[in-house]
Amino acid sequence: MTLAKKLLFLASGRGSNFQSFVDHIELGILRNLLIAGVVCNQNRAPVLDRARKAGIQTFEIEGVTGKKFSSPEEREEARIAFDKQCLDIVKSQSIDFVVLAGFDQIVSKKFVDAFPLKIINIHPAYDLKKFGGKNMIGSRVHESVLSSGVEYSGCTVHFVTGKVDQGPAILKRRVPVLPGDTGSKLGERILLEEHLAYPEALQLLVEGRVLVSDSGDGCFVDFYSDNWDIFWYERQCAYIDIQSKQKRLHE
Secondary structure (H helix, E strand, O other): OOOOEEEEEEEOOOOHHHHHHHHHHHOOOOOOEEEEEEEEOOOOOHHHHHHHHOOOOEEEOOOOOOOOOOOHHHHHHHHHHHHHHHHHHHHHOOOOEEEEEOOOOOOOHHHHHHOOOOEEEEEOOOOHHHHOOOOOOOHHHHHHHHHHOOOEEEEEEEEOOOOOOOOOEEEEEEEEOOOOOOHHHHHHHHHHHHHHHHHHHHHHHHOOOEEEOOOOOOEEEOOOHHHHHHHHHHHHHHHHHHHHHHHHHOO
16 A cells, blocks of 8 residues: 655645645545645644645744844744744654645745755746746736736746745646736636646646656656646546536626
8 A cells, every 4th residue: 555645735825725725635636745734934824724634734933924023034034943943843753745835934944955846836937037036926927027028928837946936847738818917816826726736736746657767857747647747637527516516606
């Protein structure tokens, strides 16, 4: 029997991507994966309620976002101290992968180096060179996409490295920019794709279907052998159906 790989989520906000994982696991779509806990750096963030409702352990650790520090050095020390607590949890819980889901802090180099190619993030853009990097979060990403005049955006699941949003990409999804789009409209459509792409990328990863290139700037991903893509889609249709019903309720 294959032991389930244990995930630790780092989150700061409403936790919709975290919830998509919970739903995928409950529906039997994601296999051999277990959410061992959620670390949150923001008091009373909705993701904490989602985790507790699902019976998942939570860890509230004071973060650095939104806090004032006397110097950049003091802020960096606080960030490293936060990451050390996260690494302690990784070790004590025997975590296999750390999943960033709406996490508003940049993890330190020490964290990345201690857990190489085991920390995953999703960014709400297709082109991370143009629309990724420090301070490119949330609505800023979508507004930048719209002002640039490109025909599409999307989302990218990638490994976390020392370069913000520039780690090797595991999976990308395109979302067209439509006439009359606003940042919020585009963001809503991209979020729906995030909820599908992120679980798929993790399932590929835990099954050993992701190989980082020798150059370290990309990934080779096996979507197709043994009809993996077909079986995945057949399973994920259960979530897509729920997603469609929820979308109709809000229209």
